[in-house]
Amino acid sequence: MGIKEKNESKKSKGSSISIVMYLVASVVALIGVALLVNNILLFKSTVSQAVAQGYDIATVRKALLTSQLLPGIFEPIGIYGGIAFLILGVGIVNKKVSNCLMLLTKVEVDNNIIEENIVNVENIEIEQEVEKA
Numbered sequence: 766m767g768i769k770e771k772n773e774s775k776k777s778k779g780s781s782i783s784i785v786m787y788l789v790a791s792v793v794a795l796i797g798v799a800l801l802v803n804n805i806l807l808f809k810s811t812v813s814q815a816v817a818q819g820y821d822i823a824t825v826r827k828a829l830l831t832s833q834l835l836p837g838i839f840e841p842i843g844i845y846g847g848i849a850f851l852i853l854g855v856g857i858v859n860k861k862v863s864n865c866l867m868l869l870t871k872v873e874v875d876n877n878i879i880e881e882n883i884v885n886v887e888n889i890e891i892e893q894e895v896e897k898a
Contacts, residue, residue, distance in 0.1 A: 766854065768829070774851065780860070780862075780863065781860055782856075783856045783857075783859050783860040783863070784856075786852050786855055786856030786859065787856050788854070789852050790849045790850075790852040790853040790856065791864050793845055793848050793849040793852060794845065794849040796845055797841040797844070797845025797846055797849065798841070799838075800841040800845065801838065801841040801842065802835075804833075804834075804837030804838065804840075804841065805834070805837065805838070807837065808829060808837060809813065811829060812826060812829060812834065815829075835864075836885050876881045
């Protein structure tokens, strides 16, 4: 009975770590999306302020496109998206490794039970031979 409880706790531990990694990856991805939206809104407001001061809209967009908008788009996607995919990948690998370890542990437990049964049968046969003699 102790072996069975030990295996169940390992299984739930492996699954819970993967679930936590999935949740962390989701949170990081949401932070990245929020920063992406924030950068786009910042670009829009900067263009509006420059146009309100009397600058030509085409000139302002051309100047701010490469200096503000593109870095503001690629940074959250690259950094936070990359971190989210990395954590998600680690969670998937952790889940698969946990499943493989659970299968190995199950086979070891089954082998131990079979070996114990063989030893018990041999002991019974020896006892029966001793009683006959």
